Amino acid sequence: MTATALWPTYDHPDDLPAIEAVPLDSRGLPASTYHLLVRAADLWPDRTALTVLPDAARWREPVRRTYSNLIADVHRAANALHAAGIRRDDAVALMSPNCDELVTATLAAQVTGIAAPINPGLSGEHIAELLRRSGARVLVAAGADLDPSAWATASALAESGAIDTLLVLRPTGAGPAVPLPSISGARVAYLTDAAADYAAAHFTGAPPAAHDLATLFHTGGTTGAPKLAAHTHANQVANAWMIGANSLLDDDSTIFAALPLFHVNALIVTLLAPMLRGQNVVWAGPLGYRDAALYGELWRIVEHYRLAAMSAVPTVYAVLAQCPVDADISSLRACLVGASILPAAVRTGFESRTGARLLEGYGLTEATCASARSFTTTVRPGAVGQRLPYQQIKAVRIDEDGRWTDVPAGDVGILVISGPTVFAGYVIGRDVSGPVLDGLGKVVDGWLDTGDLGRVDSDGFVHLTGRAKDLIIRGGHNIDPAVIEDALLTHDDVTGAAAVGRPDIHAGEVPVAYVTLVPGTVVSEDKLLAWATEQVPETAAAPKSVTVLDALPVTDVGKPYKLALRADAARRVAESALASVTGIDHIDAIVEDGSVVVTVAAAAGAAVGPALDRYPLVWRLEATA
Incomplete structure (x- = not known):
């Protein structure tokens, strides 16, 4: 397979038919994310794969690893996991902010078994439930010097018997390690120490196949703890190729990564896709875009590392639009944006300040990551992008009996997606063969119900018009409204509760709540707000306001509206x-x-x-x- 066949010209919407004239199976893609890494190490052993910054203030003091360094470290860690009993259908949980070692651990978990990244900001109750659902008995977690809160949660899980092995990560570029405390009933060790004596040249177990599960990503559901969406290796490699096949960038382009690795964007867009091209990725410190100091340094980081692309949510670009450009950022060609609606003023402010174009995209965890992209060569006002190659997107009407009917091009309906990136299903249990999966009604005849309202024009450009699903997306973070509603319903005087997203300049949207009260009772909205803030399991889900209504709105058939x-x-x-x-x-x-x-x-x-x-x-x- 020639380089031209693997990487066709793809910088204009009109390129799509020619790309799809070649079947995806004929493009010679690696079978798994492990084979993807092996390919990169074989082709570009001495190229820099990772440039990891300790934090925003120390951006001139990175830790660098070549592709040959990276695969050696991944082999050691994967072999250590294999020796610890991890097999193909076993999950390895990962709970840490970004750091140099987390990249190794994530790839190694996919080599040996199934990676199960967890947001350290979730409540301890939800984290324990995710561990239970995934079946993970090995947890790779941040140590006290990297994230004290995550370490406290990890230690408590080990002490409770929820895990058998706790492998600890250290900050990027850290000095000598301090001894770790012993925990009864659990093995506790630094990952680097645990892996040090294992083979670096190869993986001692059987490598993953395309159909094997690679990752379990938690995603917002409609009730209770987040759901676990399962990706196969084929899902991830295909989507990484679709993103990497972008003629705006070349093999020498340097990518900036600052989103957390428990998010699909960080894994697919800023780790696997660059690895297919042999590109260098500059990783921000553990706080990523949450590090206030980063915004004062970012333009100098762009100049120093000659960054060509970055990916972020609209709130990040809203802040950057206010930052004076104090460096040469002419290398910046692709500023990708997604996760929530991009306000017109944010686009105008950022592009006028920087001269760089914001390129919207669209996707969701259940479709691996990305399903639509925009172009610098063509502006389609109001669209989030054209469908990616080998994925199909259409709008349908879903009747009350569940029957799907296609709507004409340009008409609004529920967006549905088919193709090689549609996920394998949600984890609903485990048996002797590993995770038990079910689409839970989201996939019908190979088509994924996104829950998003929109229209698709005749050129395959997607226009979002709203969300049929109830998730609140705050700065790219999914919030289950049921978490807020359940918290308010624990108040003795609350008889009904509904939480929705309110448009917000900084976060895209923030949660607000509406309640009804026991007849004859009077409770101030401030007291209800304080109650909800104390009861919700995570800070981001705390509502910004609580409004008392005589009745919550319902449809003609009595369903919540x-x-x-x-x-x-x-x-x-x-x-x-x-x-x-x-x-x-x-x-x-x-x-x-x-x-x-x-x-x-x-x-x-x-x-x-x-x-x-x-x-x-x-x-x-x-x-x-």
């Missing part, structure tokens, strides 16, 4: 944003085709746009009578 609450939340945001604007006659929010639209009646010349364009909402100006 959250779109009405989203409309109310959007109206309140618009009223606050326009409070100081003269000439406003009336503000409302309506539901059109399943989407919320803010309507503003105002006198000619009223400065509505500057106030509302800062928010990720759809608004329409109407003339006053």
